[in-house]
Amino acid sequence: MRAARQFTHLFAVVLWVAAALAFWGAWHDPASGMATLGLAILGVIAVNGAFSFWQERRAEEAVAALKAILPRQATVLRDGAAQRLPIEALVPGDVVLVQEGDDVPADCRLLEAATLRVNVATVTGESMPRSRTPAPSEEDDPLAARCLLLAGTSVVSGAGRALVFATGMSTEFGKIVHLTQAAGEPSSP
Numbered sequence: 001m002r003a004a005r006q007f008t009h010l011f012a013v014v015l016w017v018a019a020a021l022a023f024w025g026a027w028h029d030p031a032s033g034m035a036t037l038g039l040a041i042l043g044v045i046a047v048n049g050a051f052s053f054w055q056e057r058r059a060e061e062a063v064a065a066l067k068a069i070l071p072r073q074a075t076v077l078r079d080g081a082a083q084r085l086p087i088e089a090l091v092p093g094d095v096v097l098v099q100e101g102d103d104v105p106a107d108c109r110l111l112e113a114a115t116l117r118v119n120v121a122t123v124t125g126e127s128m129p130r131s132r133t134p135a136p137s138e139e140d141d142p143l144a145a146r147c148l149l150l151a152g153t154s155v156v157s158g159a160g161r162a163l164v165f166a167t168g169m170s171t172e173f174g175k176i177v178h179l180t181q182a183a184g185e186p187s188s189p
Helices: 010-028 034-068 172-182
Strands: 073-078 081-086 095-099 107-119 130-132 154-166
Touching: 010 034, 095 107
Parallel strands: none
Antiparallel strands: 073 081, 073 095, 095 154, 107 130, 107 154
C-alpha cells in the first residue's frame, strides 16, 4: 500500500496521463518518437516512486530510533512511595526520581539535586555532560535551562527529584520527533 501511494499522488497522475498521451500519439504516428517519450516518462515515474518510498521508509526508521531512546519505565513518587511505572503512565505533576544511569522519561523541573550531571547530546548535540541544579534559571530556552531535565537525556552522575511538566510529544524531545516526522519533500519546481 505504501509503495502504491508513491505512484498515485498528483504529480505521478500527471505523469501517467503524459505517458498515456505519448503512447496514444505513437499509436497514431509511429514514426514520431512518442513511444520513446512515453517509455522515458514511465522511467521517471518508476524512479520517483522508488525514491519517495525509500525516503519515507528512512524517515519512519529515524522516528522509531528516536523513540527507542526513551526509557520504558520510571521511578515515580505516588502515594508517598517510590514506584516503577511505565512512562506512558506519567502525567504532569508527577514527581520522578532519577539517579546515575537513568534515562530522563519526561521534561521535568528539578526540585532536589545532588551533584547531578546530565548527558544532553540527544537534544542539544553537546558532547559534554552538563550539571543541573534546582536553583531557578534565567534562561528562556528550555534546552539551556540548568534547572530542567529533558526527556531523552541521561543522568551521568548524581541523583535528583523532579516535577514532571511535559510528557510524550509535548516534550522538547517530542518536538524533535515531530520535526522528523513532518520533514517532507519540498514541492517540485
